[in-house]
Amino acid sequence: MAGLEDGREWAYRVDPYGFERPDDFDYASYEAFFSRYLVVLTRRAIKWSKLLKGKNSIQKSLKVKRYIRKGIPNEHRALIWMIVSGAQTNMEQNPGYYQRLLEGEKNDKLVEAIKTDMNRTFPDNVKFRKTADPCLQHTLYNVLVAYGHHNKAVGYCQGMNFIAGYLILITKNEEESFWLLDALIGRILPDYYSPAMLGLKTDQEVLGELVKMKVPAVAELMERHGVMWTLVVSRWFICLFIDILPVETVLRIWDCLFYEGSKIIFRVALTLIKQHQAFILEATNFPDICDKFKQITKGTFVTECHTFMQKIFTEPGSLSMATIDKLRETCREKVLSQG
């Protein structure tokens, strides 16, 4: 019996994706949440299997979009991400391309930069340990090296290691992870990772403008204390909420990110800020503000991923692509003029 107890203990200490739970993990409230979420998951699984009818394909449609907002069951997640992001098509149209990248000549500097981050990517995940078998560090290394040679303008940027790591955990497939990474970096996200990081800087400014419109008191607080947005949100954008929000919540966000695009990041950020407006406004100085922005990404509000995902489509109010495009244009000018 002791062995069983130990086994169970271990299973609880490591989540289904291989991440060790922190010592202060609140098992009781997580269990309470998960038993409720399990009902949702079961209902969604039935709906999805009816939608897919055993086929490995779907067409984009309003119904599919609605289904995705309610969460893709884990067993279909890789497939749906591949299809709706266009990664599947690219992979099919370029057979052998990934392998050729791996076999080609390597840029030493790029390889060195990637190696530096190998032991620093998910040390809290048992599958990424050097001693793990299979060890996902090798897979991660291959995906990043191949990507750096595929997209030379970007090469390798810290943050991509975490994103590729998640893709590998979900797809359990090296080549699919590569094509999904390409979908994100090459198409879905606007220039976050290239050396000038213009898209990143622009989107941080855009968020600042959106907060001014939708949560003006917080924008005013930031301005009053001279807190630059980049300081509190750069990791939200660069890591797409990895290590910021709980794994399950990140995956639900990514479901929508692959279908609806980078706008989702603003919805998540605005929801976090608006929901915790009163809390943030308690801050009376610069370090306080930074601390509040760390606090608001923790707790039941973000753990309850299903409710959270409903919130991101209601809480920030309307957010048209036209508005974002316009803001991106003006903010890009502003960033460029600042040098």
Place this chain on the structure above:
Amino acid sequence: MSRKKAARSKGGGSAPSAALPPPAAAAPRSPAPAPELPRNGGATSGRPSLSSSGEFYDLAFKVMLVGDSGVGKTCLLVRFKDGAFLAGSFISTVGIDFRNKVLTVDGVKVKLQIWDTAGQERFRSVTHAYYRDAHALLLLYDVTNKASFDNIQAWLTEIHEYAQQDVVLMLLGNKVDSAQDRVVKREDGEKLAKEYGVPFMETSAKSGLNVELAFTAIAKELKHRSMKLPNEPKFKLHDYVKKEVRGSGCCRF
């Protein structure tokens, strides 16, 4: 010096900086922070304040850790802050973050707000902005990584361009615990530091060698600059470091 609790402002709208230290102007040699930068980043004197973690302090300074990716900036900070080594349990730093530590220097409570930065080149355009109101910079290289040492000159150029002229600067050769993997000799580090007139020491975030000293030396220098007493002899950072520094032990390269 008495340390009574500083008044904290209540209610969001009024006197937001009541609990904050007075502006940097209180310290004659420290630069005034640029308007968009943290206003409490400046040195203060004359009035004790309460840091956000609830610790009292008399002076506050901003210190930045810079250097190539993977040289051990985060580990150095954690070693200093928590006295622990993050063996295999830390992640690469993306962007920029800071942690506070209050230490006592000659009976004065000095709060260091220590900024940890991503070392990858492309993040520099993000971190530049923070150089401007840094009071001190710790520039790190990794003694087991030649490239990180070769890049020190480029870092110095960058620092000269973006940091304040009188910024306190120190060069640290980290990871000296890895004696077998060492490729940069201590003498090379010393020579480079001398060339640029910068104090130098070798450190190990893993063993803790000279970590406390690096931050203490910086804190002493900053404290002396901002509250120089009339009959006090001038504090000489170079001499202090030379006197206090410990070698990396038996395995001299």
